[in-house]
Amino acid sequence: MRRFRRLVSRANGAAGACALAWREGGIGGVRRLVEDAAYWRLHPRVREWRAQLPHQEAIDDAFDKRFGVDTAGEVPLAEVGISGSDVERGHGRYRPVWTSVFHEAMSTLAIRFERFTFIDYGSGKGKALLLASEYPFDQIIGVEFARLLHDIAAQNIRQYASPTMRCKAMRSECADALDFVPPPRPLVCFFFNPFDDATMDAVIAGLVGHPRKHPREIFVVYCNMRDVKEHLDAFRRRPGLELIAQRPRFLTFRAALT
Numbered sequence: 521m522r523r524f525r526r527l528v529s530r531a532n533g534a535a536g537a538c539a540l541a542w543r544e545g546g547i548g549g550v551r552r553l554v555e556d557a558a559y560w561r562l563h564p565r566v567r568e569w570r571a572q573l574p575h576q577e578a579i580d581d582a583f584d585k586r587f588g589v590d591t592a593g594e595v596p597l598a599e600v601g602i603s604g605s606d607v608e609r610g611h612g613r614y615r616p617v618w619t620s621v622f623h624e625a626m627s628t629l630a631i632r633f634e635r636f637t638f639i640d641y642g643s644g645k646g647k648a649l650l651l652a653s654e655y656p657f658d659q660i661i662g663v664e665f666a667r668l669l670h671d672i673a674a675q676n677i678r679q680y681a682s683p684t685m686r687c688k689a690m691r692s693e694c695a696d697a698l699d700f701v702p703p704p705r706p707l708v709c710f711f712f713n714p715f716d717d718a719t720m721d722a723v724i725a726g727l728v729g730h731p732r733k734h735p736r737e738i739f740v741v742y743c744n745m746r747d748v749k750e751h752l753d754a755f756r757r758r759p760g761l762e763l764i765a766q767r768p769r770f771l772t773f774r775a776a777l778t
């Protein structure tokens with residue numbers, strides 16, 4: 521009986537979502553809804569991501585325990601003071617990047633790290649900042665618009681002391697990525713799927729769109745733990761970026777020298 525009730529409630533929910541999609545977008549809206557639902561339930565990459573979550577969460581917990589920090593777990597942005605459309609613009613929730621994916625992405629950068637500033641756009645509790653400190657970057661900056669997450673990141677930075685740390689000039693800034701102006705130095709710009717395409721367009725345009733103003737090398741690393749193909753087309757449309765590495769969970773680009 522309980523199972524039957526659950527089925528009826530799911531069918532009601534699906535019918536309501538279809539009706540809303542129809543009202544808002546007609547047949548195109550309903551088709552997008554069905555495609556999205558199929559992607560989230562059936563796509564092999566999404567299923568693989570789901571299957572790996574418990575293992576990755578155990579790795580995140582072990583990292584936190586070892587260093588006495590707080591980076592693990594998901595946090596809905598609505599629970600940390602982000603409101604309305606900014607929740608959607610910011611893809612709904614904080615999640616820490618997977619350690620192995622971060623290091624694999626860094627290994628595609630054939631650079632002298634000392635010359636570069638690492639920026640994490642949408643840095644949350646600062647997991648990527650702590651991982652980046654294992655490389656001899658000139659400095660490491662996180663940009664996070666949720667003050668509560670920024671405060672946790674700042675505490676994590678104070679607390680973190682890895683014996684293999686190679687950059688200690690590390691800080692979190694509480695700001696919207698759209699308002700953040702990076703220092704005029706060579707940059708590694710890191711994005712773990714933090715925003716919608718419109719925000720990403722604006723941030724990338726701000727980085728590569730001012731030739732002659734601050735001539736410097738810029739690398740862009742985009743991570744997505746499910747599948748980078750979710751946003752590959754949007755990246756292909758962006759001018760000024762040359763793809764130098766593509767793996768299932770990250771893309772690395774070199775910006776045309778500006």
Ligand SMILES: C[S@@+](CC[C@H](N)C(=O)[O-])C[C@H]1O[C@@H](n2cnc3c(N)ncnc32)[C@H](O)[C@@H]1O
Binds near residue numbers: 597
């Ligand atoms: C998926 S989490 C990634 C956290 C971190 N970069 C990491 O790799 O562990 C994305 C973060 O981006 C933040 N974010 C989303 N939109 C933002 C914006 N416009 N400006 C600054 N931060 C933003 C969210 O609050 C969230 O903490």
